[in-house]
Amino acid sequence: MVIKTFISAAVLLSLPVAAYANERTFKRDGITYVYTSSRDGDATVLEGKAFPGGSSYTLTVRGTRVTGNVGGTPVSFRIAKPLAKGVETASR
Secondary structure (H helix, E strand, C coil): CHHHHHHHHHHHHHCCCCCCCCCEEEEECCEEEEEEEEEECCEEEEEEEEECCCEEEEEEEECCEEEEEECCEEEEEECCCCCCCCCCCCCC
């Protein structure tokens, strides 16, 4: 019973499926991204994981500037246009 439960849990944890209603997913270049977005003042904060591998990331978007961490590595870059307020991001 313990082995069966462990295998079932491992299978569920390895699936890149949106587990909660507020999670979003998209695929690009063979990688599936699962994330949530929230507002923090004038910024949009994206938190999630990339599969396969399960690397986690947190990105803060202010205007055209993006900063954060991806898999423990600091990142900083610009985007062409600011995110539209009230519009879900990453719909590719």
